[in-house]
Amino acid sequence: MNINIDIPKNPALAIKMLMNSGYEAGVVGGCTRDSIMGIVPNDWDICTSATPSEIQSVFKSFKQLNIGLKHGTVVIIIDDEEIEITTYRIDGEYSDGRRPDEVAFTRNLIEDLSRRDYTQNAIFFNEFQGIVDPFNGISDIKNKIIRCVGNADKRLKEDALRILRGIRFASKLGFEVEEATKIAMLENKELLSNVSKERITEEFVKMLQGKNAVNILDEFKEIIAYIIPETKAMMGLEQNNPYHVYDVWKHTLAALNNAEGLILKLTMFFHDIGKPSCHTIDKQGIGHFYGHAEVSFKITSEIFKRMKITGAEGVNGKDLKDILELIKYHDTIIEPRKKSVKRMLAKLNGNREQFERLLSVKRADVLAQSPDKLINSLKKIDAIETILNEVLAEDACTTxxxxxxxxxxxxxxxxxxxxxxxxxxxxxxxxxxxxxxxxxxxxxxxxxxxxxxxx
Missing domain, CATH: 1.10.8 (Helicase, Ruva Protein; domain 3)
Structure with missing residues (x-):
């Protein structure tokens, strides 16, 4: 297949050295997928027919890190860059639903590619052989499809983390999950109990940031409800309120869709998670959720501890504090008057950035509510922002x-x-x-x- 991938100097040198020593070698996985899609890869994974000891011998004059030898990976250092080189392998049984009990090395590239998770990640390339794509990964990339390599049920039973990886790929890339793979994901969701909280959280956080996050979260809401059980009660809970046109779950997704950046996306995903606990209906049949912001704050605090969310990429302890504070105050009434703005600023300890985030949260929330209330609500938020700038310009006392x-x-x-x-x-x-x-x-x-x- 006539596709060329421009491999950077150091990985290219490693491949050349392996091939000059008589072994097959090339790039595989996410880097080939991204290159085919016109995305610059973050890293380059090399696979080879050379055994780990043969890799070590080829690069005996280079510094090496032998941290992945059990699974056939040798890390070599070229010009201070770490290059991962992994021997072609066949995986044994996955008795723990996460990792193979043992691996056997093979000289056969196709055997190695056949053990991989999704077709888009089972594409090999080097400049001499070109593309090797036995499972039609390039076709799936062109058609924007996520498909397991081989039997989807078997592939996901081997390693349940692949369920979330596939959903994350669909969210990030804007792809659809093909039917057999989707069915296998849903049927095997309980196997996610074999996956560590840290890995689940890492995938969930990445999933939230995808360009197709809202559609994918809704399509796979059964899986989201399994990893975050508190969300289940939101799904289908009608609000019966003139300010709302969606149920709590759909409103949450619409609000998430209006948020930019990870802090605001996490805020919007969890901002109404306390609503099911606060749901009441008055004599006129109107639904209310009194005190839901405080309850959402408390529930989210517990979820964050359980999910160990500060271990996820891009989320630190300060971010967590800010997200929880935004959830706590997202429904607080702020009037477009200086006194009201100063009071809110005082609650936020004078933090301008956090106040501006809070206004972004309120906008995202309003945009996911009833359209006939939209214009006035947005005008009010704009007026509050104008007054905030005046208060800050005056260097007013708020802390x-x-x-x-x-x-x-x-x-x-x-x-x-x-x-x-x-x-x-x-x-x-x-x-x-x-x-x-x-x-x-x-x-x-x-x-x-x-x-x-x-x-």
Whole structure:
């Protein structure tokens, strides 16, 4: 097949050295798939007919990392770049539903390609043989199809993580999962109990960021409900409210679709997860979800701990705190008035970026609600943003550190060290935000004296 892949210098050198030593070698997997699709690969996986000891011998003059020898992988260092080279292999039984009990090395490329997960990842290339594509992976790429190599049920039973990998590929690439593979994914979803929380979370986080995430999450909602059971109650829960046209799950997906960046996508996915616990219907038949933001915050906190989400790529502890804070305040009413904006800014500890994120969350939420409420709601959010910029430009006092006095000055007034200092300072801050007093030292001290006199 006349397709050329431009392999970078160091991987190309490794392939050339193996071939000059009499072995077959080339690139395989995600790098060939991405190259065929016109995407620049992040890394290059090399496979070869050479055994691990033969690979070590070919590269005896190079530094090597022998961390994957059990599965036939040798890592060599060329110009400070780590190059993974793996021997063609045949996998044994997968008794744990994750990894082969043993592997046997083979000189046969087709045997190696036949053990791989999806057809798009079973394409081999080197510049001498060109493309080797025994399972029509290129055709599936052109037709935007995710298909297992060989028998889908067998392939997914071998390693349940492949279920989530396939869904993630479909989300990221905008592909469809072919019917036999889809059926096997759904039928084998309970095998995901064999997969570590960290790996599940890693795939889920990547899945959320795909260009086709919303459609794929809905299509495979049974699998999402298996890995995050709290989502099941959202599915089909009608809101019966004039502000909503979707059930809770569909609304969540629509809101997710309106969010940019991982922090906001995670926020929108979980922002209403507490609604099923708060669902009530009044005498007029209108649905309400009083307090759902706080409940969503608590449920998501537990889910994040269980999923070990800070282990996922792109999510750190600070991000987690910010996401939970956004969920907690996503339904808080903010009026387009300076006092209201200052109060919210105070809750966010003066964090401008977080306030702007909160407005993005509110926009994403509104855009997933009833269209006839849309224009006024968006205008209100725009007005709040304008006032936020004014408040920030004025350098207004919205946090304790902005106050013109400190705890030391309260101690000098005779306030004992301890919680009372915090109570007084927070009371003063609230009065400044509400524009009852000015943020000036003498006025603040006078107000503090009134507190002491009325004790």
């Amino acid at each position: 304790l550190k902005d106050l013109a006095i400190t705890g030391k000055e309260l101690i000098d007034l005779g306030v004992p060290k301890g919680k009372e200092i915090g109570i007084i300072l927070n009371g003063l801050l609230e009065s400044v935000i509400d524009e009852k007093i000015q943020n000036e030292r003498e006025e603040l001290l006078a107000e503090a004296n009134k507190y002491l006199e009325n004790k």
